[in-house]
Amino acid sequence: MTTRVAVNGIEIAYESFGSPSGRPLLLIMGLGAQLIHWDEGLCALLAEQGHHVVRFDNRDVGLSTHHHDLGAPTTGAxxxxxxxxxxxxxxxxxxxxxxxxAHVVGASMGGMIAQSLAIRHPARVLSLTSIMSTPSPSAHPPTAAAAAVLMARPPADRAAVLDQALQTWSVIGSPGYELDREKITLMAGLAFDRSFDPAGTARQLAAIMASADRTESLASVTVPTLVLHGEADQLVPLAGGQATAAAVPGARLVTYPGMGHDIPAALWPDIVTEITKLTTG
Structure with missing residues (x-):
């Protein structure tokens, strides 16, 4: 069940898995992605390991507050x-x-947010897991092919959204794993039906680009930190994960051959094991 709560002057929508008495685990999703993009199967595996899992919609996506009044970002503004x-x-x-x-896990832009959370609110973070992320997108830019799909013109209707999703994940997905076309189109359709707001995604991207490099600030992070990254990531290259791990004292870096800018189901057991080792250590 999705719940909406007043937070920081806006409303945030969230869902939870597992026992409320479990170890609190907050999942933060990436650019333009909704809480449903934390797959229910992955959330269930984390809950089975004793976590009380919460996934949520960032502002400007899903069922959380959208800043429609602000329109799409404009150059120079x-x-x-x-x-x-x-x-x-x-x-x-x-x-x-x-x-x-709570233990905090962030993927892509969500990893950037998780890093900022650990920097700004150190007492609130028990452990940090940063997945396919970076302290500085400008220092670790995407490949030309990945940048092209990231900046592609937003589709006009549901069918076009599904087609674009397949095109996007065929570029930035994991080349070492079979492309699950059925799952991609299913999730794209669910996300479209739940909320479709390209301007909101553009505002999130503007936030990424306007935010400061976190490299120096990450030196202040003292909680146990895990960095997970795909070795075939075209959107946030492996160097971004390596830079994150190098910036946080004592961080552990785990990389996966053939993994791109997604979390293949075949890797869920290993990723859940790594996160559980962190949260129970």
Whole structure:
């Protein structure tokens, strides 16, 4: 069941898995992605390992608040918000959940938000897992092919959304694993039906680009930190994960051959094991 709560001057939609008495685990998703993109199967595996899992929609996607009044970002105009604001959203959601602190897992832009959360609210983060992310997108840019699909013109209707999803994941997905075309189109359709707001995604991208490099600030992070990254990631190259791990004292880097900018189901057991080792260590 999806619940909406007032957080940081907006509303955030979230869902939970597992026992409320479990170890609190907050999942933060990436650019333009909704809470449903944390696959229910992956969430269930994490819950089976004793986590109380919460996945949520960032601002400007899904069922959380959209800043429709701000329109699409324009060249030269200041960003409507920063990743720091989105990190404050996550901290506010923890307040609403009654969580003093939590283990935090972020993927892609969600990893950037998780990094900001650990920097801005160190007492709230028990451990940090940064997946396919970077402290500085400008320092670790995508390949030309990945940049092209990232910046492609938004599709006009549902059928075009499904076609574009297949095109996108054929480029940035995991070349070492079979492309699950049925799953991609299913998730794209579910996301479209739930909320379709290309301008919101553009505002999130503007927030990424306007936010400061976190490399130096990550030196202040003292919680156990895990960095997971695909060796075949074209959207956030492996160097981004390596830079994250190098910036956080004592961070552990785990890389996966053949993994691109997604989390293949075949890797879920290993990823769940790695996260569980971190949260129980």
């Amino acid at each position: 200041p960003s409507a918000y920063l990743l720091d604001d989105m990190a404050d959203d996550a901290a506010g959601l923890m307040d609403a959940l009654g969580w003093t602190s």
